[in-house]
C-alpha cells in the first residue's frame with residue numbers, strides 16, 4: 001500500500017484541491033484502487049467525497065473499493081479541451097459518466113479506452129481499466145468484453 | 149392552495165440600460181463598461197447619485213464599494229456582490245429582498261461581461277487582458293475527464309437526445325430562433341442569418357454540442373434600478389413590477405450526480421412560480437427561455453408545460469414562423485426577442501432581464517413588441533442556477 005505523507009501526496013497531484021476529506025480517494029488512485037465513500041452506519045455510497053453521509057448524517061465515512069463495473073450514463077466527445085499528457089483532440093476524446101453497479105445514481109466520471117468512438121453508446125456496460133497519465137494512474141473504463 | 153408570498157408586486161424595475169456589446173474589440177475595461185451602464189440606468193430613471201442607497205453588482209463585476217466611490221454615491225445602507233454560481237437573476241433577487249425588507253430603498257444593479265484571454269483568440273491578443281487573466285486565475289488543474297461547469301450541459305444534452313430518441317436538429321431550432329431574433333436587434337453582436345444546414349455543419353466543440361449551441365463571449369454591461377413599486381411610480385419611466393421570482397436546486401446537484409432530466413432545479417422553479425405569481429405562459433406577451441446553451445431552452449419549454457418531455461423541438465416547429473425563422477407563440481409571442489445569449493451575447497441572464505424590462509417600458513426600439521405588458525423569464529440551467537421572474541406593467 002502507498003504510504004505517502006500528506007506533503008508527498010500533494011506533490012503527486014499539483015494543482016488539485018486535495019484536503020483531509022478527499023485524500024483517501026487520491027491515495028487510492030496511486031494504489032490503482034477506485035475508492036468511493038461509503039457510510040459505515042447505513043451503507044449509503046456517495047461521490048464526490050464529503051465529511052458526512054448525506055443520507056443519515058453519520059461521520060463514519062469509509063472510502064471503499066468498488067467493483068469497477070457499471071454502465072455509461074452520460075457520454076460526450078471533446079473536440080477540444082484542457083491539455084493533459086497523452087490526450088489529443090484530433091480524435092475526439094470521450095468523457096463518460098459511469099453509473100456504478102454498487103448503487104442506483106452513484107456515478108463516476110472518466111474516459112473510455114480501447115474502443116473506437118463510434119462503438120460508444122449510452123447504456124453500454126463497462127469495467128474499470130487503469131491508464132497512466134504522467135506519473136499517476138488514472139481510473140478509466142473499457143467496454144465490457146473489450147480488450148486492453 | 150394559498151401561498152405566503154408577501155413581496156408580490158411590491159418591488160419594481162424603474163429602469164434598465166446597456167452598453168454596446170462586442171465579441172472582438174479589446175478597448176474597454178470591465179469597470180468602464182459597468183460605469184457606462186450604471187450611469188445610463190440612473191439617468192434613465194430620472195435620478196442622481198444621491199438617490200441611490202443600495203448597490204448590487206454581480207460577483208464577477210467591479211465590487212459595490214468600488215462602484216460607490218467611482219460614481220460618488222454619497223451614502224448607501226446596503227450592498228452585495230452575489231456569486232454568479234446563480235445567474236444574474238440572483239443580483240436582482242438580492243436587491244428585491246433588501247428593498248422589501250427596508251434595508252434600502254433604491255438599488256443600483258449591474259453586470260459587466262468581460263472576455264478573458266482563454267475565451268477567444270481576439271481576447272488573448274490583448275496584453276492588458278492577459279494581465280487581468282493572470283490576476284483572476286483559473287480554478288487549479290483541470291483534467292479533461294470532468295462534467296463540471298459548462299461541460300455538464302453537453303453531457304445532459306447527450307442524455308436528452310438518447311432518452312427521447314431526438315436529433316441535433318431540435319437544438320438547431322433554438323440556435324436559429326435566437327439568431328433570427330438577433331437579426332432584428334441592432335444591439336446584438338451577431339448579425340448574419342443561420343440556416344439548419346449551417347447549424348449541422350457547425351464546428352463541433354463537445355459532441356453533441358457545436359459552436360452554435362454555446363453562448364458567445366462578449367464585452368458589455370447591463371444595469372438596472374430596482375426600488376419599491378411605490379417609489380418607481382414617481383420616477384421617469386413606466387414601473388415594471390416583479391410579480392414573482394423563484395430559484396430552485398436539488399440534491400445531488402453535482403453535474404454528473406444529478407438525479408435526472410426530470411428532477412433538477414427547473415421543476416422546483418416552475419412549481420414555485422405557479423404558486424407565487426398571478427400569470428403564466430398563456431397570459432404573457434414575451435417569453436425568455438434562457439439560451440446560454442441551446443439545451444436549456446428546450447428544457448425550459450418542456451418544464452413550464454408547453455409540451456411533454458422530449459417534444460420541445462416539435463413544439464418549436466409547430467409554432468414556427470417560417471418567413472421570420474423564429475417561434476411566435478399564438479402567432480405573436482417571441483422567445484428571446486433580443487437574440488438571447490446565443491446571438492445577442494452572453495450575459496449570464498442580465499441581457500434577458502434588460503430586454504424584458506425595456507420591452508415592457510416600450511423602449512425596445514427596432515424590435516419592440518407592440519403593447520407588451522407581461523413577460524415570463526425562465527433563466528439558468530439544471531444544477532446551481534435555475535431561476536425565474538415574471539414581470540408586468542399595470
Ligand SMILES: [Zn+2]
Nearest residue numbers: 039042053056
Ligand atoms: Zn449513512
